[in-house]
Amino acid sequence: MQLGGVPGFRDLLPLEAEILREAQESLLAEMRRWGYRHVITPLVEAMDVLDLGLGVEQRRRLFKFTDGRGDVVALVGERTVPVARLVAGKLRTAALPLRLCYAGPVVSTEESRFQHRRETYQVGAELIGASGSVADAEVIALAAKCMEATGIRRYQIDVGHAEFFHGIMDAVRLPEDVKAAVRTALGARDFVGLEALLEDTPLRSAEHELLLRFPALRGGLEILDAAAGLVRNERSEKALAQLREVYDLLTDHGIGDVVILDLGAIRDFDYYTGVIFEGYGPDLGRPVAQGGRYDGLLARFGRAAPATGFVVQLDLVSEMLTRAARPPELPRVDAAIAWRGAAGLPGALRVGSTLRLFGMRAVVDTESRSQEAARNWWEAVGAANLIYCADGSTVTWSARGQRARRLPPEQVAARLAGGIA
Amino acid sequence: MTTQETVSIAIPTGVLLDGARGLLATSGLAALSAEELGRQLLVERERVRVIIVRPTDVPAYVDYGAADLGIVGKDILWETPGSHYELVDLHFGGCRLVLAVPNASALDGPQTWPPLMRVATKYPRTANAWFEARGQAVEIVRLHGSVELAPQVGLVDGIVDLTASGRTLRENGLRVTAVLGSSTARLIANQASLKTRTASVQSVVSRLREASNHAG
Numbered sequence: 001m002q003l004g005g006v007p008g009f010r011d012l013l014p015l016e017a018e019i020l021r022e023a024q025e026s027l028l029a030e031m032r033r034w035g036y037r038h039v040i041t042p043l044v045e046a047m048d049v050l051d052l053g054l055g056v057e058q059r060r061r062l063f064k065f066t067d068g069r070g071d072v073v074a075l076v077g078e079r080t081v082p083v084a085r086l087v088a089g090k091l092r093t094a095a096l097p098l099r100l101c102y103a104g105p106v107v108s109t110e111e112s113r114f115q116h117r118r119e120t121y122q123v124g125a126e127l128i129g130a131s132g133s134v135a136d137a138e139v140i141a142l143a144a145k146c147m148e149a150t151g152i153r154r155y156q157i158d159v160g161h162a163e164f165f166h167g168i169m170d171a172v173r174l175p176e177d178v179k180a181a182v183r184t185a186l187g188a189r190d191f192v193g194l195e196a197l198l199e200d201t202p203l204r205s206a207e208h209e210l211l212l213r214f215p216a217l218r219g220g221l222e223i224l225d226a227a228a229g230l231v232r233n234e235r236s237e238k239a240l241a242q243l244r245e246v247y248d249l250l251t252d253h254g255i256g257d258v259v260i261l262d263l264g265a266i267r268d269f270d271y272y273t274g275v276i277f278e279g280y281g282p283d284l285g286r287p288v289a290q291g292g293r294y295d296g297l298l299a300r301f302g303r304a305a306p307a308t309g310f311v312v313q314l315d316l317v318s319e320m321l322t323r324a325a326r327p328p329e330l331p332r333v334d335a336a337i338a339w340r341g342a343a344g345l346p347g348a349l350r351v352g353s354t355l356r357l358f359g360m361r362a363v364v365d366t367e368s369r370s371q372e373a374a375r376n377w378w379e380a381v382g383a384a385n386l387i388y389c390a391d392g393s394t395v396t397w398s399a400r401g402q403r404a405r406r407l408p409p410e411q412v413a414a415r416l417a418g419g420i421a
Numbered sequence: 422m423t424t425q426e427t428v429s430i431a432i433p434t435g436v437l438l439d440g441a442r443g444l445l446a447t448s449g450l451a452a453l454s455a456e457e458l459g460r461q462l463l464v465e466r467e468r469v470r471v472i473i474v475r476p477t478d479v480p481a482y483v484d485y486g487a488a489d490l491g492i493v494g495k496d497i498l499w500e501t502p503g504s505h506y507e508l509v510d511l512h513f514g515g516c517r518l519v520l521a522v523p524n525a526s527a528l529d530g531p532q533t534w535p536p537l538m539r540v541a542t543k544y545p546r547t548a549n550a551w552f553e554a555r556g557q558a559v560e561i562v563r564l565h566g567s568v569e570l571a572p573q574v575g576l577v578d579g580i581v582d583l584t585a586s587g588r589t590l591r592e593n594g595l596r597v598t599a600v601l602g603s604s605t606a607r608l609i610a611n612q613a614s615l616k617t618r619t620a621s622v623q624s625v626v627s628r629l630r631e632a633s634n635h636a637g
Contacts, residue, residue: 286612
């Protein structure tokens, strides 16, 4: 028997699990504050549904199997497609726009290059049925506030536009096979290969130069002016105008200082149709949040609607918080309640329920102990306080670094709840 | 997110080390003596931190963000594609990945290949993709050292290996029948470093680019 589990799937022990769960709660709470309603979609989806929404590579990485009726089903590898299915199906009579959020594990047959996991946790939000810059800016601002809500102290959001790239590819005069190779090189972030491809072509245009400078097309509003002076096609120009609008709106949202415009953002351009963005935290070699506009997806399920949204990689948030100089303070157990004999137990149980009523974490011992043994047990529990109940009327209360005191149980509860240690 | 932070660069031990050292010196980023690099694997300078690692480990250091930049042979990138940006061809450390067979072998062009070709290599991924693109069934024997020996003792039909001058192949009675690709040293960058520490990383990139143009 493998007590270590299946490779790529791992246990999260209390500290890690609590950090991850806290981060998930903070993210969902922030999404709820913006009016996003929580949905839970199943872990298993029909393959024909996923076929409609996913690209070839994503489909290849799905855990697929047949259920008892012979239908091919798969474990979900992301949850935007299930949400789209939901909006076009059970929610088809719900008025748009719809604001939805979700959280849950997703699985892949391939281990991620980072952390070597096949099961990861994602929290996402989708705004479906709203087009335009106001909706784009809302989702980006929400993503920023979500990163803040988890306790990440320094972060930045890179904002780009898929249409800027599409416009360039339309305008750049290259044979179709070279264009395909250009897309492949860009997708692989291979700028040496890209340069070689573009060098061999005689027709050089401004768009040509832009492609070569892709990784450096970043900055504030000035980058939009610089790019506007270079592109000569309507699609890219429109994208630049829209980015300017979104940037202004993000300033009004109060997050202008964390936004960087990134015209060279490289993403899945077959999927995204408009404004795209990525969130970066400090000292982690990859983005923790990714999203953008995908106006084409819903139509594939028979309910054409514009949509934008994002996903936060919870494992990365949790790794960042765990490794931060000051890891987040997690609540430990407030009180360990020990007791002796039948005379002590009822009082111990009552103190426990009273403390929990006040929202404190209280553990009541499972066996009778001497006062000496109770102190050892207190150490093992790692609680802030020890309450020892030997009879019905008074208890012995010890706090760390302080002398033990004998008090009536109600007084101990009142003092602990009042924060007087 | 501020400017002028220290930028870390992973450089490989082995054949590319001298070229990398020369480039860092020409660019004025760091003059490192061979003795210094022999003594320590981490060298700090005013603007850069140089990390010396095994060639195959460079992509890992960069992809995880332990190094902002890396100098690495294209041959290694073929085998370990990752999420990094490949930014500059540094024009040194040129070599070719070739298919070589024993001098006495009847194998030559694709028309002479057996239905199932058996090949020894340290580059299984690249070799597999190359044969697959040519519709050739291939059995890859992954070896870690002295690949040249394998065809001489009948383990395989041929080898796919890197060669700069061809001398090692000749000494082992092997001849080149096909070139799978040409490799030079490349400058790669971590995706997040380029985005969150743009100014300092880009400034180091352009100095290395310029130095490599002068050298090459």
